[in-house]
Amino acid sequence: MFNDVSSSALRVAVAGLSARQTAIAQNIANIETPGYQARKVKFEEALSTAVDHGASPSSVTPSVQNSLEPSRLNGSNVNLDEETLSHVDTTMRYQLTLRALDSKYSMLRTAITGG
Amino acid sequence: MSTFNAIGVAASGVTVYRKWLDAVSDNIANIDNVTRTSDKAFQARYVIAQEAQDGNGAQVGGVALGSAEGVLVHEPDNPLADTQGYVRRPDIDLGSQMAQLMMAQRAYQANLSVVDRAKDSYTAAINLGK
Numbered sequence: 174m175f176n177d178v179s180s181s182a183l184r185v186a187v188a189g190l191s192a193r194q195t196a197i198a199q200n201i202a203n204i205e206t207p208g209y210q211a212r213k214v215k216f217e218e219a220l221s222t223a224v225d226h227g228a229s230p231s232s233v234t235p236s237v238q239n240s241l242e243p244s245r246l247n248g249s250n251v252n253l254d255e256e257t258l259s260h261v262d263t264t265m266r267y268q269l270t271l272r273a274l275d276s277k278y279s280m281l282r283t284a285i286t287g288g
Numbered sequence: 289m290s291t292f293n294a295i296g297v298a299a300s301g302v303t304v305y306r307k308w309l310d311a312v313s314d315n316i317a318n319i320d321n322v323t324r325t326s327d328k329a330f331q332a333r334y335v336i337a338q339e340a341q342d343g344n345g346a347q348v349g350g351v352a353l354g355s356a357e358g359v360l361v362h363e364p365d366n367p368l369a370d371t372q373g374y375v376r377r378p379d380i381d382l383g384s385q386m387a388q389l390m391m392a393q394r395a396y397q398a399n400l401s402v403v404d405r406a407k408d409s410y411t412a413a414i415n416l417g418k
Contacts (some may be wrong), residue, residue, distance in 0.1 A: 184385065194294045195293045195294045197402070198301075198345070199343075201398050202297055202298060202304070202345040202346040203337065203339055204395050204398065206300075206346055241366065252396060260405055264408055264409050265365060271412045271413060274416065278416070
């Protein structure tokens with residue numbers, strides 16, 4: 174009941190977006206750290222492949238990669254504009270995913286209480 | 289990983305850049321210090337940011353000191369002047385300090401806005417199931 178494809182896909186998405194949120198906070202905290210390489214969290218492709226192939230979405234874990242942006246003079250390659258936009262985007266996606274999860278739960282609650 | 293991790297990470301960034309701002313304001317406050325030629329000049333402090341050891345955010349890795357040599361200035365009227373009329377002043381460039389100040393200030397603001405946005409996400413998560 175709680176482990177249908179859409180619920181577990183949504184849970185994986187929440188976990189991935191939360192990891193991305195932390196990675197962005199980490200990148201912005203280290204914006205002036207000499208030699209720091211920005212991190213990018215990826216999970217969307219793996220999640221959509223898993224759903225397409227009928228595999229269990231809960232096996233998908235977010236992967237962390239270093240950013241390929243060119244480094245600035247101090248060796249840090251954090252791009253503040255991109256990080257800020259990505260953070261706004263991640264925040265909204267996170268809230269959207271939570272809202273979808275919330276609707277799933279409220280349907281279950283309706284079924285449990287009988288309306 | 290704590291529950292509200294992104295806020296803690298951004299807070300560590302805020303702390304680093306506040307220390308950076310403190311260092312720059314201290315440098316600017318002491319930019320006109322005069323010392324005897326036999327003493328050291330005021331040494332500017334430069335904060336070195338570093339990734340935190342536990343991988344959560346940033347920390348101050350150390351402080352680099354500017355030149356103790358400073359510059360010798362001919363000021364025969366200065367009570368601290370030596371027999372040739374020289375005093376020692378710190379070798380600090382106000383322009384570069386102002387640039388550092390702006391940079392640290394913007395980084396501070398960027399980290400604070402991360403806290404703000406992360407708070408919205410966590411609020412949504414707390415309200416799940418209500």
